[in-house]
Every structure is written in structure tokens, then in C-alpha cells.
Amino acid sequence: MAHKIVSKKQLAENVFTAEIEAPLVSRSRKPGQFVIVGISGEYSERIPLTIAGADAEKGTIRLIWQRVGKSTAEMADMKVGDAFEIVTGPLGRPTHIEKFGTVVCVGGGIGVAPLLPIANGMARVGNRIISILGARTKELLILEEDFAGISDELIIVTDDGSYKRKALVTEPLKEVCVREPKPDLVVAIGPAIMMKFCCEVTRQYSVPTQVSLNTIMVDGTGMCGGCRVEVDGKAKFVCVDGPEFDGHKVNFDLMIKRLSAYKGQEQAAREAYKKHKCKIGLDG
Amino acid sequence: MDEDAKLLQQLLKKQKEGRLKPSDRYKIPPQAMPQQDGTERRDNVNEVALGFTETQARLEAMRCLQCRNAPCMQGCPVRIRIGDFIEAIAKGRYADALGIIKENSLLPAVCGRVCPQEVQCQETCTVGKKFKDVSKAVSIGRLERFVADRAAGPDAVPKVAPETGKKVAVIGSGPGGIVAASDTRRAGHAVTVFEAFHKPGGVMVYGIPEFRLPKAIVQKEIDVLEKMGVKIVCNFVVGRTRTIAQLMTQDGFDAVYIGVGAGLPRFMGIGGEQFVGVYSANEYLTRANLMKAYKFGAGADTPIAKSKKVAVIGGGNVAMDSARTAVRLGAEEVYLVYRRSEAEMPARVEEVHHAKEEGVRFHILRNPKRILGNEDGYVTAIECLKYKLGEPDESGRCRPIPIEGSEFTIDVDTVIIAIGNGANPLIGQTTPGLELNKWGNIVVDDNCKTSLEGVYAGGDIVLGAATVILAMGQGRIAAAAINEYLAAKK
Numbered sequence: 145m146a147h148k149i150v151s152k153k154q155l156a157e158n159v160f161t162a163e164i165e166a167p168l169v170s171r172s173r174k175p176g177q178f179v180i181v182g183i184s185g186e187y188s189e190r191i192p193l194t195i196a197g198a199d200a201e202k203g204t205i206r207l208i209w210q211r212v213g214k215s216t217a218e219m220a221d222m223k224v225g226d227a228f229e230i231v232t233g234p235l236g237r238p239t240h241i242e243k244f245g246t247v248v249c250v251g252g253g254i255g256v257a258p259l260l261p262i263a264n265g266m267a268r269v270g271n272r273i274i275s276i277l278g279a280r281t282k283e284l285l286i287l288e289e290d291f292a293g294i295s296d297e298l299i300i301v302t303d304d305g306s307y308k309r310k311a312l313v314t315e316p317l318k319e320v321c322v323r324e325p326k327p328d329l330v331v332a333i334g335p336a337i338m339m340k341f342c343c344e345v346t347r348q349y350s351v352p353t354q355v356s357l358n359t360i361m362v363d364g365t366g367m368c369g370g371c372r373v374e375v376d377g378k379a380k381f382v383c384v385d386g387p388e389f390d391g392h393k394v395n396f397d398l399m400i401k402r403l404s405a406y407k408g409q410e411q412a413a414r415e416a417y418k419k420h421k422c423k424i425g426l427d428g
Numbered sequence: 429m430d431e432d433a434k435l436l437q438q439l440l441k442k443q444k445e446g447r448l449k450p451s452d453r454y455k456i457p458p459q460a461m462p463q464q465d466g467t468e469r470r471d472n473v474n475e476v477a478l479g480f481t482e483t484q485a486r487l488e489a490m491r492c493l494q495c496r497n498a499p500c501m502q503g504c505p506v507r508i509r510i511g512d513f514i515e516a517i518a519k520g521r522y523a524d525a526l527g528i529i530k531e532n533s534l535l536p537a538v539c540g541r542v543c544p545q546e547v548q549c550q551e552t553c554t555v556g557k558k559f560k561d562v563s564k565a566v567s568i569g570r571l572e573r574f575v576a577d578r579a580a581g582p583d584a585v586p587k588v589a590p591e592t593g594k595k596v597a598v599i600g601s602g603p604g605g606i607v608a609a610s611d612t613r614r615a616g617h618a619v620t621v622f623e624a625f626h627k628p629g630g631v632m633v634y635g636i637p638e639f640r641l642p643k644a645i646v647q648k649e650i651d652v653l654e655k656m657g658v659k660i661v662c663n664f665v666v667g668r669t670r671t672i673a674q675l676m677t678q679d680g681f682d683a684v685y686i687g688v689g690a691g692l693p694r695f696m697g698i699g700g701e702q703f704v705g706v707y708s709a710n711e712y713l714t715r716a717n718l719m720k721a722y723k724f725g726a727g728a729d730t731p732i733a734k735s736k737k738v739a740v741i742g743g744g745n746v747a748m749d750s751a752r753t754a755v756r757l758g759a760e761e762v763y764l765v766y767r768r769s770e771a772e773m774p775a776r777v778e779e780v781h782h783a784k785e786e787g788v789r790f791h792i793l794r795n796p797k798r799i800l801g802n803e804d805g806y807v808t809a810i811e812c813l814k815y816k817l818g819e820p821d822e823s824g825r826c827r828p829i830p831i832e833g834s835e836f837t838i839d840v841d842t843v844i845i846a847i848g849n850g851a852n853p854l855i856g857q858t859t860p861g862l863e864l865n866k867w868g869n870i871v872v873d874d875n876c877k878t879s880l881e882g883v884y885a886g887g888d889i890v891l892g893a894a895t896v897i898l899a900m901g902q903g904r905i906a907a908a909a910i911n912e913y914l915a916a917k918k
Contacts, residue, residue, distance in 0.1 A: 168669050177668075185626045185662075187720060189729040215729050230626045232663040362719065362730075365624050365665055366852045367634075367691040368711035374702055379695055384853060398702045401805025405704040409724065409731040416725065 146227035147181075150204055155286045156279075158211040159254060160220050161196070166231045167203030169195070175265040176239030176356060176388055178258075179205065180364040182230030183222070189215045192361045192371075194258030194387075195234060205231075208257035208286070214413035221421075235364045236387045239354075241265040245328035246272045248320055248351075249295075250313050250342055252334025253279060256287050258356055259333045266331070267294040274327065275299065276316050278334070282307035314341050321349040329354065332391060336403060340396035347392050355391035357382045360405060373399050432483045439490050450493050454555070458564050459488040466785035470755050473638045473722060476782055477541070477570075485574040489518035492566045495554050500568060503552035506901045508532045510549055510568055517571055522579035529572060534607045535900060537645045540573025542636060543897050544745075544776045563777070585655045589616035594914045597622060597681040599666045599855070602630025603896045604687035604887035604903035606649055609658045611907030612685075617914060620681075621653070622664040627718060630689055632896070634718040635710070637749050639756070640779075667858035672883065682917060683882045683910045686870060687903060690849035690888035696741070700799025701845075705733055705807035709742070709750045709846035716753045735759045735842035739810050740788075741796060742766065742846030743773035744893075748780060750844045751788045762788045763838060767795035767815050767828040793817070795828070797835060799843055809837045848893050855889070867892065876906035882917075884910055 152162040169179060173195050182188040197206040211220045239262050247266045251259040256277055267273050275295040279285035280303045292298055299316045300308040309316070313334070320327055330353040332342040339355045346353040359371040359382045366384035373380055374395035380386065439456070442448045462478040469476055480488065492514045500510040509528050516525035529536045549568045550556060556565025596612045598605045601623040613619040627633050629646040654660060666672060666688075675681045693708030695701050712732070715721040719730035738754040740747050743766035754762045764783065766773060769792050773780060784790070793815040800809040814834035817826035851868035863871040863879035869892060870885040872878055878885050886902025888894055 168664075172669060182626060187723070187728045189719070190626075230663050232624065232626075232665060232669075234668055235665065362711055362714050363625065363634075365668075365691070365854060367689075367693070368714055369693040369695065369708040370711040372695075372702070379697075379701065381692075384692075395702075398805065402702060402704055404805075405733075406731040409734075413725060413729065413731075 146229060147231040148227045149222055149224050150202075152222070152224055154220075155208065156284045158220075159208065159284065159286055160211070161206060161208045161257075162222075163199075163204045163206050164228060164231060165203060166205045166233075169231060169233050170198040170203050170205050171200045173198050173205065173234035174238035175241060175261040176258075177234035177236050178358075178364075178387060179207070179231055179233030179235065180361065181207070181219075181228050181232075183215070183218060183228055185229045188230070190230065190362055190364070191215055192235070192358060192364055192383075194356065194358065196257040196260055208254065210254045212414075213410035214417040217414055217417055232364065235383060237385075239265060239388055241269055243270050246274065246325070248274045248276065248317065248327045248330045249291075250276045250317055250330060250332040250334070251278070251291075252313055252338040253284065254286075255334030255338070255356075256291075258358075259331065260287055260290055262331055262333075262356075263291065263294055272296050274320055276301070276313050276320070278302070278311075278313035278338070279307075280304065312341075313338060314345050317342055318345050321346060321351055327351055331356075336396055336400045339391060339394075340400075343391040343394070343396070353391040354388050355394060356387045357389065357394070357399065358387065359399065359403065373402075432487060436483055436487055436490075439487075443490075453491050453493055454558065456487055456491045458491065459484040459567065459570075461567075461570055466787075469639065470786055473756055475642050476639050477778075479577055480570055480574045482578075485517055485571060485578075486520065488567050488571055489514045491555055492518070493554055499552035499554060500549040500566075503549040505548065505895075505897050506532045506904065508549075508572075513575065514566065514568070514571055517575055522575050525575040526579040529575065533897070533900065534610055534904075535603060535649055535896070536572050537576035538603065538632060538641060538649070539897050539900070540569050540571075540576055541641050541645075542745075542895075543569055544895060545569035546777055548897070585652055586610065586614055588614055588656055591618065592616040592914065594618065594682045594917070595620070595680050596910060596914075597666075597675050597679075597684045598687065599672075599684065600624075600630055600687040600689060600887075601628035601650070601660065602632065602687055602689055602887065602899060604899035604906075605630065605685065606653060607900045607903030608685040608687060608884075608886070608907045608910070609653055610656065611904055612683075612910050613653070613656050613658050615907075615911040615914075617682075617911075618659075619657075620659040620661060622666050623660065623662045624665045625718065626662050628660050628662060630687075634714045635746065635749070637713065637717055637753050639752065640749065665854070667854040672855070672859045672862075672880075676882065682914055683884065685903070685906050685910065686855060686878070686883065686885035686889060687887045687899065688852060688855055688889050690893055691852045692850045693845070694848050694850055695845055696796065696847065698796060698798050700801055700807070702805075703799055703801035703807045704805050705735075705801075705841055706799060706843045706845065707733070709740075709746045709844055710849070712750055712844045713746070713753060716757065722757055732757065733842050737761045737763075737840040738842040738844065739763045739765050739796075739838060739840045740844045740846055742848075743768065743775055744846060744848070745775045745779055747846035748775045748783045750846050751783050752786055754842070754844065755786050755788060759842070763791050763840070764788050765791045765794050765796060765810070765812065765838075767793065768825060769793055769817060772817075772825045791838070793828070795830070796843075800837065807841055807843055809839045810843060811835055811837045849888070851889060851892075874905075875909035876902055877909055882913065
């Protein structure tokens, strides 16, 4: 079954969003779950992406991705009406949603996207939501309005100070953690290094912290183990045991190293794709 | 006419005249499988064993004594009438031979290639016993392959009974699922096969490499299913996209066969398994096979490690497949590290032989103690211990005992762990009431029925790690039970 792109736009430099036809996934997905997408069945890479939202009536899901390697660049070049051959899911265990009290949602960069359905779910059951969104610079900040709608308090920071407060997300996180009463839960999603430092902050204040990991995957159903991370000293599979884990138990240093496994090859493929595109441009 | 053809003519003549004796049959030399040259095939993924010629097949078939007690049949998990199909080959009646095999086995082109015949039908063969050498038994598997490749015509689509209006869901499109789908469809039920990957075939497409089982052969079997009217839905993860309960209560399926395979790779639990360059065999083979990583940068988008020195841990077929794949991906040195001796290796003798021919170096009675890496997190070496063999353990194989203080290291940049699979938890977690054993495998009765009404299961998810033929056998048993269940169900 082909999964057509119903709408698509660019959110920031290198960040794109699309609504994709996937009726079954749109109906069964829950916050925290992801899909594996692939452009064509024969030679494409399988890419795990968290579901940023869904419309069960329209039968669509919303994905947000960053242009990093060749495959995500190719996806960025797709147009409305183009289709993905592979959309598999929803995968992973859903987020445990309940009324905790005050939930701090920390999102960095593209991690703001998977955070949105979780924040939504947490808000819906009556949690007080404090959202902290961070980006490197103003142009890279995404989903501000969506979060404004569901947050009781919204804190925005940029690394370079080009928009709102100049800080890393860990600064306001620390301030929130020292408040009385302490927040009941922190949900942090973003680059591995950001999650690592968020966990270091919350550990000091003993605030339970949930992170959502986006590691390298092939099948997404537990079959390959490529996504494994060390949690509490044991190997866990992000696809079937996660993607969410107790952040205080995740070995982020190992995870960060594993994430770089194919960096060289990915860059080479991306460059080759760019060149190929230029050639097509000249011929046309 | 060449020597072989002459010999065949003489034998046929003798047989016609009623003068062919067992002693004549014993004199026929066991036919050697034509194969790609060992050096040449290091650089390609094409099939290694090329298949018998017609003359070879008929000569090999004439080695069969047609034993009345058919010990070969007793050795076959699905009880193929082996003597009969071999006799048909000897007579040159290949379509008949194929028909006989298909009474019991739906996938002869697959099983002829990947079945461990030397511990099944060929182990019990009288000819092999006579020579006290199982490698001199009648090559039943090669004959099965010959006839499957040779006689399969476009008309090989099985007949389907009139529609019953009942719906069967088959979860997983591996060997068990294919057989269950075919057999329930033949009974006239509407059958849908759900596959989590983007291509059907299960372990036959993601796991077993092209050089051992060409994808085209598997695809042909899938095509047959589709021609029979079986619906195949890929990218559908039962337990996630829809649960078994939803399939049965909301989507109108009357019965379900679970054939999802084992598919949760085991790691060793030793230090360093998180280093970059450590793969499960499943991941390595899936990247190389299904995702075609050997063409990375030349069409395919899935990368795989560019390895120079590879250590594969394990002694089964999957370990051999991984080592031989690493050779083809350009590794300069490939080591196979196994903690018992070669005699205990679960891999097929042929695979071990092929691996050695291709330059894989065996480190037997060795096992890694930990994996070493550099500060960037990349594998640099494995530290191993030497082992000796002790008394047999519950598996009947000699227990490997580590020799204290025997540590040594092997420099490698890639480690592939091929020590088996546990049960995938997905179906169990999402199917309340489904009874599992303590290892997470689904509990079934003799008819492959689970603890839930209308739900059947077979293959690796029930047996633990098994073989293609055992999975097929269970698919067949379950399908028969499903057909009976649905016939009785109003």
C-alpha cells in the first residue's frame, strides 16, 4: 500500500513536516510510539520516526524529520502526492500517561516533535504542564504555537539568544526543579547529549525523568537488536523495550557513540545525492 | 557421449533387463555437486551450489536401493515418500517426482537447499550406512532441489476448494506461514498473511543469504500463494498495527496462525557488546540481505560496517552465513569463534566446508570473555579464553569448560554474535490469555493449538530455534487443525 503525502511544509532550516496517509496507524497509535518509513521497498533505508500527531478520521499521521543523511534529504525533496512504500507501526511501547501532578516537558531541536503528543496526552488527563523548548537559533525552533496551547507555562530558550532567553534547556529546568513543590515528572526528548544533561540536573533533585531514545534501527520489532542501549547495566532494545526509559538509568555515553556508527558513510551518501541532484538540475 | 552418460545408459539397460543388483548401485560414484569456485565466489553473492545436471541426478537416483523399510522417510520431519520420488527421478519422470514431494512438503526448492539432510533423511540412509559415511548416503536433498528447479512449471498452482466464507489470518510469511496459508487456502478459506517487514519470506529473505538460497526461489513460492488468492499484507505488525483480539473480534478473522519466528537476538552479556561494530547476526544479515547493504552507495541506502577483520561468534548455520557474508562484503580476515569443537557444531557440514573453502578461519574451543574498544567506542579486539570439552550436557553435546588463565586477544574491527534467538515478546505482551512458557515461547498442544480458541502457532516461536522444515511441518499440522476447527464452527 502506498502512503501518500497529503500535505508538507518546511518548519525550519533542514526540518520538515508532512501528513501521510496511514489509516491503520492513525487509529491505533498512542503518544510515544513511532513508525518506520521507507521511500521505496527495494533499496531504501528503513528510518524510525516518532509520530508527532495523527488524525484518525482523515486516516493520516504527522511526521517531522530533520535532513541529515541521504534518505532524509530525499524525503525532504518529496512532494504532496508522492508516496512512501513503507510506513510500519505504530511501534514501541506507548507512553505511560496518568495524572502525576506537574509534568515538565523538555524538548530540544527536533525532539520537540515527539514531545508534542506526549505533552498533549499528559495535559488531557489533567496534569499541569510546564514546557521548556530549546533550539540552537530562532529559525530552528518548531511547534511553539502547539505547545503554547497546552502548556500552563511555556519557557523558550535559544543557544545564541536570537529569540527569547539565551540559555540551554538545562538552566530553566534547574530553576523549575528547585521550586516548591518540586515537579512530579520530567519528560525530556532531544539530542542524546541534551537528554544526558537534563538527567544530570534532575538526578540532583530526585525528580523522576523519562527520556525517549531514537537510536539506529532496522526492523523496529525486536529482530535485529541494532537499537540496543544500556539501561541499568543491561542491554535493552529501544524498539520493543522502549523507546521511553528511566533517564537516570540510561548510559548516554555509550548510546552517543553508537549513534555515530555510520556517520562517515551517511555523509558520503548525502554528498553523492546532492551532486546527483545538481546534475539532474543541469540536464533539465 | 561423456562417461557419466554412458554409465547411465548401461545401468538403465541393466535395469530394463532385470539385471541391476544392489552391488551395481553401490558402485555408482556419489555425484559431486557442481559449485562456484571458492576464490571467485568471495566476490559475488550468487548461489554457490549450482545443482545437479540431469545425468548426475539420474545417476545419483540410481544409487538408491529402494529399501522396503524406507529409513530415510523415518528421518524426514514431514515424512516425504523419498524412495518413490527418487525412483521417479531415476526414470526421468521429474513432474511425478515433484508431485510426490509436494504431497508432504510445499517448498522443495527451499528445503532441498537448506535442510540439514545429514542429520535427517541422509543420516538414516542405508547406502551411507553401508559405507559407514553419511557423506556417501544418497544425496536426497540435492535430488529434491534438482527436481524442484527442473520440474516446477507455471501450472504448479494448487487447486482451491470453493469459498467457505471463513477468514484465516496468518501472522508471519516465513516457511511455516507459507505452508499454513497454502493449506488453509486450499480448503477454501479467505486467507491473509501479515508480514512486519516490507517483503514477504521471513527468515528466507532477511536471514538466509542469496548465495545459499536465491531470493527468486522464495518469491516464486509467494507468487504461487498470491495466484491461489492468498492476500499478502506487508508492513503490518500484529500486536501493534492491530492486535490478535482486534483481528478476531473486529476484522472478522475466524482463526489465526502465529508463525512469527523467534526473532529476538541473544547477546552474550559480556563487556563491550555496546561498542560500534558489534552486531547480532540478525542485524548483520538483514542489512546485507534484505536491505542489500552490499550495494551501499550503488543503489542501496542501508549502510553496513566496512570491515577488515571480523570475528563471528557461534557454530550454527547463522554463524556460517554471517562469516561467509562478511567475506563477500570484502573483509580481509574472517574468524569463526566457537566454544566447542568442530564435531559439536550445529551448522550443516556443507556450510562448514564452504566457509573454509572461502577462507574463513576457525578458532574452535575458544570463546570471547570481553570485547575491547577504543575511546571513540569502536571495537578493536576480542579477548578470548581457551576451552576444553567435558562431559556431555543436557543437549547431549560435550560441555565446554574454560581453561583458566588462557586469555589471548584477536584484533578485529567487527564482531558478529550468532548464538541464537530468544522469543520475541511482542505477540505475548499484546495478547492477553495466550499461554507462554518461561522462555516466552507460545505453548501449544499436538495440533499446534494455543490456549486461545481459534489461535494456533508453530515454528520458532513455539520450538525455539529450529529449521525451515520443522516450521513447515508445524504450519501443516496447524492448518489441518484450523481446517477442522472451521469446518465444525458455525
